[in-house]
Amino acid sequence: MxxxxxxxxxxxxxxxxxxxxxxxxxxxxxxxxxxxxxxxxxxxxxxxxxxxxxxxxxxxxxxxxxxxxxxxxxxxxxxxxxxxxxxxxxxxxxxxxxxxxxxxxxxxxxxxxxxxxxxxxxxxxxxxxxxxxxxxxxxxxxxxxxxxxxxxxxxxxxxxxxxxxxxxxxxxxxxxxxxxxxxxxxxxxxxxxxxxxxxxxxxxxxxxxxxxxxxxxxxxxxxxxxxxxxxxxxxxxxxxxxxGDVPEFAKDGERSFGEVLVKAEKLSVNDDRGVKVIDSVDFEILAGQIFGLGGVDGNGQIELAEALAGVRDYDGVLTLPDNVAYIPQDRQTDGLALGLSVAENLMLSGVPSECKWGLFIRPALVRDYAQRMIAEYEIKVGKETDTAKSLSGGNQQKIVVARNLAQNPDLIIAVNPTRGLDIRATDYVHRRLREAAERGAAVLLISTDLDELSALADETKYLQSGGINDQFLVANA
Amino acid sequence: MVLVLALTFAAFGLDVPASLAIMWKGAFSDKVAIARTLVRATPLCLAGLGIVVAWRAGMYNIGGEGQYVLGGIGGAFCAKFLSSFMPSVLSIFILISGIICGALFGALAGWLYVKRGVQVVISTILLNFLALLTLEWTLRGPLQESKKQTFVTDTLPNEVMLMRFDSGTDLHSGVFIALIATVLIWVFLRYTIPGFHLRVVGDSPDAARANKLPVGAIQIRAMAISGGLCGLAGSVDYVGLTGRLADGYSQNWGFIAIPVALLGGLTPIGTLGSATYFGALFAGSEVLKRSTPIGNSVVPAVQGFAVLAYIAILWALNRKTQRRFD
The missing domain is CATH 3.40.50.300 (P-loop containing nucleotide triphosphate hydrolases)
Known part of the structure; x- marks a missing residue:
């Protein structure tokens, strides 16, 4: 006292x-x-x-x-x-x-x-x-x-x-x-x-x-x-x-989900210091389902996403589809090569087959492809040869989203995909993720924004102290 | 650039118009002068391209000098132990051997960075000394000329040397090798997928990693290509110009390649241009040094000013774009 x-x-x-x-x-x-x-x-x-x-x-x-x-x-x-x-x-x-x-x-x-x-x-x-x-x-x-x-x-x-x-x-x-x-x-x-x-x-x-x-x-x-x-x-x-108020998560009865695309069993992940931040978790994501993971920052969100994206080692069993797209939290360092052009950033996760010839890139086709993507994903940019650095945060994120969704991935991992974006850009990202799920992709939405989870996710669970819970916060966990 | 040149001459207290005229005459006035310029531009262009590739991958290779020397050594070994081959084939083997030796030497620095975390700037500077000492040792050992009197290699027979265009000049077909290499590297960086990945790694290793690119392998590969080009510069000079190695074999070409690449804006085409410019500076100043007491010291001064001017321009441009975003 x-x-x-x-x-x-x-x-x-x-x-x-x-x-x-x-x-x-x-x-x-x-x-x-x-x-x-x-x-x-x-x-x-x-x-x-x-x-x-x-x-x-x-x-x-x-x-x-x-x-x-x-x-x-x-x-x-x-x-x-x-x-x-x-x-x-x-x-x-x-x-x-x-x-x-x-x-x-x-x-x-x-x-x-x-x-x-x-x-x-x-x-x-x-x-x-x-x-x-x-x-x-x-x-x-x-x-x-x-x-x-x-x-x-x-x-x-x-x-x-x-x-x-x-x-x-x-x-x-x-x-x-x-x-x-x-x-x-x-x-x-x-x-x-x-x-x-x-x-x-x-x-x-x-x-x-x-x-x-x-x-x-x-x-x-x-x-x-x-x-x-x-x-x-x-x-x-x-x-x-x-x-804020923990929003009611209305179960969406209209949509039906497909097969199990992602299955994690006893999945454990370490952070850069070697500390176990995800400790033996199990979850499943179905085709067409947006699976939300909430929780306070620093509970292993990024490490979990990186493990699923294939850029971090893990223990346990992880079943994943072949075509995985990853929208990292930090678009400035992980999402984009800021010094390269918009067109090049649109090809960062793989040069589309239509634009290459063996090991060569076909510039005219790249230009067509980039212009088509810019139009389709509503990216506001002067020319496709402008550097990614010169774009606003919302338009930078649109590049990351466009690049990932254009490959028709079976799984999309998005970590705080709207952090720092204005309302219009946020709506845009949400709309695109929803469209991808309706197309049949599994979406893992990791977000600290509960409003975002309630707006998008079909099912939401929460990360806390390395585990996954049904409630936002479990006392004395 | 002429202005920078004029200011430098003025700073040295030279007669500016007269000096400029001598420089011009020494670099461009007749076929001897032009040949002089191109012969000096050739190794600068090749090694400069090497610097471009490494730096665009974010690997700050300072070891062009060592890789150049290793290229020469590799060529000389080839000439000594494969001398029974047909001359035209032998010269090609000499060039390839130079590329391989330079590439291995560059890749060593890349490997040390990726696997052991040794900064490329540090390791390549130190490897330069290693290369120079290796040269001294080979000239006193396996590569020493047959009579074992002086510390040089045997001189290559004329048939092995690259083709000369005119008996009155030193101009050799190595200049075409530099041109072809420029085009190849330009295509590589701009129009191939490995070149694209190399630039992604250079711009943002984090983004490359998040997109599953093998960052370490790409960095080592970039250092290998870089070292290969610098090694090629060394073997081209050996089989095109000097025909033998001696203790002072490299005249800092590998170091000067760095300002050449910077002045060329780290692009292949720009490097071709700036190598020609630096080649002309060397050619002109070689004539100038015969007519003034100051002579060669003007050259490094001009190079220094040229690079500083370039950095100042970059800085000003950067400030301008940044202000637009504030």
Whole structure:
């Protein structure tokens, strides 16, 4: 339990807004952060959490609104002054020099630009003192990159806490930690709370928030949805706040599906670090069916898609049709070769047989083919020889969609195919996927957007902690 | 380009119009001058094409020099141990041997990158030293001339050498090899599926991987083609121009091929043009150095300025297009 709650908020955020271009990252958000309290800020990707933390730590300037710190205005947009006030930030991606010693990294935050002799022990004293206080043994002579991730994070936290601290902001601190390390971190956060520090924790794992936070604020698409004491809420309610109402998934009775085209049995997939992110799942997709997979980002979605697309190794049994199309989440890096022309990008997953002669490409036929595709898939482009880079995001995605659907695939894997697109382009992608399913293709739609799943999918399941469930969120899974 | 040239001369304190006139005369005035230009342009064009292929695949091959030298060595081995063959056949074997040696040397750097993560820039620079040392060793060992007095190879008999067009000039039929190679590489990059895949890998390895292209194999293949072209440059010079190898066999052709390819916009046709331009610079400055005290040092200065000017133009164009999107 938090020590005697203070009525006066240490940080008062008042009607703060911030836009990036046409996107409103934060819309009129007001929230109080109290001393001696662990306050979780929760939301999906793009909800505005990082923008809010960026504003609090001075790396982002708000467009509108005021922030009071201890009763006086916070010098927004000035990270150094804010740090001197005692507002400290621990970034998700560590701001450490991996090749340096621990002591050198700790000293880094304290070095001022003069020519006095460098004493690492002296400069890192504040941070090591904090370490002793928190019960952490810090070996100053170790090289950072040789330490496990959890220990690196401790260095990062100690670096932040050096000197007087009144607020500690942690951006997704548990994302890289093992369960033991998470328990240890939470213990330390509780200690800091008892010292009267306002701890602000950005997170999207609900079970962790329930375990450690005193108060929770939920953001969605830049808006403040709710702030609540943790005892007054539960995981299901938090999930609803986070994603909006979980829509009713009407079973579509009109369409009948064909044979089983995709069958996964005990399918396991590792991510790039070798951690198992999909753990022995089973599912089937029928011809003509749009199979939706929802769930919070980072639950193995991309790895699963890559395994099915044949570009990532897996364990288990996977039965797939021959002709598989893959619409990757990141069209800029995985979907397109941006420096090549629109015509060339339309041929990226295979030069159509009509355009080739042995190993040769027939330029006139490529031009005809590209022009036909541009017309058929309504791609807005000057000439087919323009680079893909010169197109808008929606039209870039149309190239990826056109290329994949033109081959009449039996299975289409689409990962967040409308992320970042405007309404018209979104409708377009949805229409094309639906047409493909009506033609008899199996479609695997992996999306974090529940509205998209309810609009498109015939059946929806959810990824969570490596497994597939029927509900959006299974408590304590 | 003439402006860059004039500014460089002015910076050296030379009489600008007179120097330009000498350069022009040395490069283009008569058939001797034109032959001089073309003979120097030939290895630049071939090695430049090699650089184009590698760089378009995203492999920053700096090892043209080493691959050129290896091409020469491969040719010389061929000449020594297959000397009983008919001269016309032997010259073809020499060229092929040069291609193979250069290609293996280039592929080695590609393999090191794909399998061991060694950056191509680093490995190719170091392999250059390896190639030069190999040359020194062979000239003191297996390839040393029959009398074992100096560190050179035996000179190729005239019948083996590539055809000369005019006894008064050095111009040899290697110039046609460069022309044919330009056309072949142009067709390869633009109109063949392997060439297309190579460009996809160069533009976005991630997109290539997501579309199931064998990225590593394509990168190694690009380095092999690149090294093969640089090796061909080395063996063409051997069997067309010098007829023998000595310690200073390569006059940095493999290095100069990089600015040649850059100035040619990393396209085969552009490289043909810029190789001719650089060939003329060398031809002209060889005459110029006889008439001024500064001489050859003008050449690298002009090359440097030409490449910097090109990069500046690219940068300006880039800024312009970027502003359009902001």
């Amino acid at each position: 938090p020590p005697e709650p203070r009525t006066e908020a240490l940080i008062q955020v008042r009607a703060v807004s911030k836009s990036y271009g046409a996107v409103r990252a934060l819309d009129n958000v007001s929230v109080d952060f109290l001393s001696g309290e662990i306050h979780a800020v929760l939301g999906e990707n793009g909800a505005g959490k990082s923008t809010l933390m960026g504003i609090l730590s001075g790396f982002v300037s708000p467009d509108q609104g005021d922030i009071l710190f201890d009763g006086s205005p916070l010098p927004t947009g000035r990270p150094i002054e804010i740090r001197q006030l005692g507002v400290k930030m621990v970034h998700q991606h560590f701001m450490l020099v991996p090749q340096f010693l621990v002591s050198e990294n700790l000293a880094l935050g304290e070095i001022t630009g003069n020519l006095t002799p460098l004493s690492l022990a002296e400069l890192s004293k504040l941070a090591t003192g904090k370490g002793t206080e928190l019960g952490w043994n810090v070996d100053l002579q170790k090289i950072v990159l040789e330490l496990p991730v959890g220990a690196q994070q401790r260095i990062e936290i100690l670096k932040a806490l050096a000197g007087d601290s009144r607020v500690l902001i942690l951006d997704e601190p548990t994302a890289v930690l093992s369960p033991d390390e998470i328990r240890d971190l939470f213990g330390v956060l509780r200690k800091l709370r008892h010292q009267g520090i306002a701890v602000i924790l950005i997170a999207h794992k609900l079970s962790e928030i329930m375990a450690v936070a005193d108060r929770v604020t939920v953001l969605r698409k830049g808006e403040l949805i709710a702030t609540s004491l943790i005892g007054d809420t539960n995981e299901v309610q938090l999930a609803e706040w986070m994603v």
